[in-house]
Amino acid sequence: MDNIAGKKSTLTWAVHVSVALLVILWMFPTVGLFVSSFRTADQIATSGWWKAAFPSVQNLTLRAAPPGEQVQEGDLWVIEGDLFEPGKTVSVSRFGVSSRDPTGFAVGEAAPLRKGGEVTVDAAGHYRMTNTEPFKGKRGQRIFVTAKTPPEITLQNYYKVLFDPSNREGMAKAFFNTLTVTIPATIIPILIAAFAAYALAWMEFPGRALLIAAIVGLLVVPLQLALIPLLKFHNNIGIGKGYLGVWMAHTGFGLPLAIYLLRNYMVGLPKDIIENARVDGASDFQIFVRIILPLSFPALASFAIFQFLWTWNDLLVALVFLIDSTGDTTVMTKQIVELLGTRGGNWEILATSAFVSIAVPLMVFFAMQKYLVRGLLAGSVK
Secondary structure: OHHHHHHHOOOHHHHHHHHHHHHHHHHHHHHHHHHHOOOOOHHHHOOOOOOOOEEEEEEEEEEEEOOOOOOEOOOOOEEEOOOOOOOOOOOOEEEOOOOOEEEOOOOOOEEEOOOEEEEEEEOOEEEEEOOOOOOOOOOOOOOEEEEEEEEOOOOOHHHHHHHHHHHHOOHHHHHHHHHHHHHHHHHHHHHHHHHHHHHHHHHOOOOOHHHHHHHHHHOOHHHHHHHOOOOHHHHOOOOOOOOHHHHHHHHHHHHHHHHHHHHHHHHHHHHHHHHHHHHOOHHHHHHHHHHHHHHHHHHHHHHHHHHHHHEEEEEHHHHHHHOOOOOOOOOOOHHHHHHHHHOOOHHHHHHHHHHHOOOHHHHHHHHHHHHHHHOOOOOOOO
């Protein structure tokens, strides 16, 4: 009775609330990734991204000025300066001069140095090192501080990822390499699958049912199972170390889903349209180009989204089939791994690189999302 006289069922509101919660939960990691991409490594290590707008307590390792900048004041040799950049508001609570005891001294206390002399640090991060003998060495004294620092937003992460020359021209080269892999690896299987799906849907020939069953079976074949045999085959025919090999690999791995999806959609198209076209003298190729392809655009678009996203985010196939020591064919996923280094500690670079890499897939998805559901539901109803 709740649906009478324009009243909405309570179940409708429950569905709306559930969908809203799912959307929020789905967006939660993306928002965190975006916020972390503007934070420094110290901030990421000490607090969660949801605290990015608030001051945070950090344990920092800083370095004083080198002995070459010392000055003599009476009988004392003095090195004086600021641990933080000018204008940065901080509040130091503890400090130390050894990694074994990084918080051993309170602000204002004199901490003895291992090589002689002592150092004091105030709450603003100003330090003063004194010694009765000249300081020796080339590097400045390490000073460990526990400080409350204000929130900081930086674009340095994006500069390092996109424009730093030390990163093989940043991510720009890897970006175009990824496009070089992704665009053909999306178009080629669509073209082949469209022809195959039309033949399996509307052309009568022996063994058609067996081919359909074989395609359905190929959907469950693991990708990893075919990597080594396919790589050996590519090496034997000379395409195992370049773009052509990775295009063929992505085409082979994407064809079963593409044929299955398009065939189900084409089977559901009105039979009268095709029969009328044949009565008018149209060939199978003309029917396919002028009738089937325009009507199958939702299914084509939905598969294009899946194939583009899968190829763009792929690392395994690129590592196997793009064997290049010079870096000329490095894709973005591999470049991100190289930016992280062998120890993988640069979390700010990971967040920034990941957000840069998802920009294009997001644009593709939002541009073609209206066709996604229509294509996925192809053939589900008559």
